Amino acid sequence: MSTIIEVAKLAGVSTATVSNVIRSTRVVSSRRTERVRAAIKQLNYSPNEIARSLKVRQTRILAMVLPDITNPFFPELIRGAEDAAFARGYFLVTANTDEQVGRERRIIEAFRSYRVGGILLATAQGRKGPDADHISALIQGGMPVVCLDRTVPNVKTDAVLLDNTGGARECVRHLIKQGYSSIAMVSGPAHLQTAHERFEGYRLALEDAGIPVQQSLIIRGDFRFESGYQAVIKLLKLKKRPDAIFVANGVMAQGALKAIDTLELRCPEDLALATFDHLASEYSHQPELTSVVQPSYDMGSRAGGMLMDRIEGRLQGGYSVIRVAPTLIVRVSSVAKRNVNG
Amino acid sequence: MSTIIEVAKLAGVSTATVSNVIRSTRVVSSRRTERVRAAIKQLNYSPNEIARSLKVRQTRILAMVLPDITNPFFPELIRGAEDAAFARGYFLVTANTDEQVGRERRIIEAFRSYRVGGILLATAQGRKGPDADHISALIQGGMPVVCLDRTVPNVKTDAVLLDNTGGARECVRHLIKQGYSSIAMVSGPAHLQTAHERFEGYRLALEDAGIPVQQSLIIRGDFRFESGYQAVIKLLKLKKRPDAIFVANGVMAQGALKAIDTLELRCPEDLALATFDHLASEYSHQPELTSVVQPSYDMGSRAGGMLMDRIEGRLQGGYSVIRVAPTLIVRVSSVAKRNVNG
DNA sequence: TTGAAAGCGCTAACAC
């Protein structure tokens, strides 16, 4: 790989001139500009960003750290952040922690070492995780960090979060209004903040309506397909079967549909269903599920914007936390109970 | 952010000693080692990989360039490559081109500038794209590149590909054996190599059986949900409706299911279905689709291994191209025609 | 075992 010195030599100019042509940092005569361009082409020269970054002490790389790339919610987040980054001349790279805290640690350390401009973090850290010291250290060391979807416990940062509790509450309230009274929930993993908040919404909605929470109607899943399937099989085999189920994420809801199918029941005739996330239009075909839709693309894009603002010093002072509201989309899976067979 | 000089000063040793402690490049007395460790901790020091990379002229970063992160096939590819990378002390980052050639160009140029160790490329470049000069230049410049899933036209590289033609051929042959004779196809975008190859498999299977290919039964989609939906609606409104449809990817197959549902038909009673990709167990619930399953995790992992071998010089000489075979999984959506109503 | 110092490729301050 050729260097700026070789380009300068070939073009018969100084390295400063080559640099100035590349970065347009000061005016260079058109004759020289042309000679430099030609030399660059001839040598197939690519400026060494490593050297440049070392000199200017910053990179225009944004790093996104994600827990589970196979959950369709996250790719949309990537697309949002990516478009925002590109629009402002940044470059987004992504790494996947596979929900493992150790791996997250290692990835963050690597990004820190490479001195990325900032980090978008959807942490694998649980909501009571005691292990967040490295993240505090990171931030105190001056690295701009924006938390996405999930915050890190006991760490103050900018964040873009969803109003999980509000969304779940509205959704369950809707089920109640439709005439359902025995409403089960398939919740997410205990250690995840988002799962906890969604459960809170469920609890509050029941409380609002004066309906007691029944432990037997709450089954914990892990946000994956199989656990949604198993949970609903279990619920539907109860002597006192629920008449509606609220599912804490979209992937588990697909498992729920499969379970209903396996037991040869029908939705909504035998059981109403409502869920977080809207995979339906993209990956599934029937029935149309009532769902709490997260504006994931938008969340990614806003978090990206926030991070770049912070990097560029446009965002001074205290941390800002944005709570984005989800949208409840009512579909056939939760039609009013009295109409089910009408 | 503190530097190695500050650490050295605080520990009362030379920078060489600090470096040797960090990299274990030579033996350092335990007294000094301890002092260095303490200083690192006290200063919250993180070695500057940028400076290191500049000096040693290489990085242990693997870059993966993907066309569509929202297609569930690709995240699995990432996981495979990532696990392979981590196991050998590399670090994988991903960027998404959104199927735009211009964006791909820009991303590759950035990765080149940052002197990543190598690139895993699932190109957005069409199979007849004339625009691959930058990729040839990249490779000639010494950058290790492994093509994944798709090759770049007229460019010689290592590659891990799927036997698309073989997979499609076997699948359609299966449909024929099950007694279907009017078999339609929802194909992928014309410019994509994979789509072309799958169509070839379809064509060959019909040819094998002496069934003429009918243009009216071939509808081109774009690998997305909506196009699968529209294509199947169109096919099912034909006067001479096909009795089976072969769909070129999993996302479109979901659209196909929705179309069948919309027209109040049933699969396989009214129409058999078989498809590339297996989204079924993860995102969908019914009916179980006969599918050509790609070993995507494995493809990612093998491509990653190949790239690291190439980087480390274990893979000398000519380029190697691996063609991975998919697996046909037969499910209820294509039961033998005579049994459909029996 | 340890330290001094050159140099990786670039930018930008300074001089002309």
Add this chain to the structure above:
DNA sequence: GTGTTAGCGCTTTCAA
């Protein structure tokens, strides 16, 4: 408009 050069933070050779 243009060139010279110090120095970004690290590794590694050479010398002790």
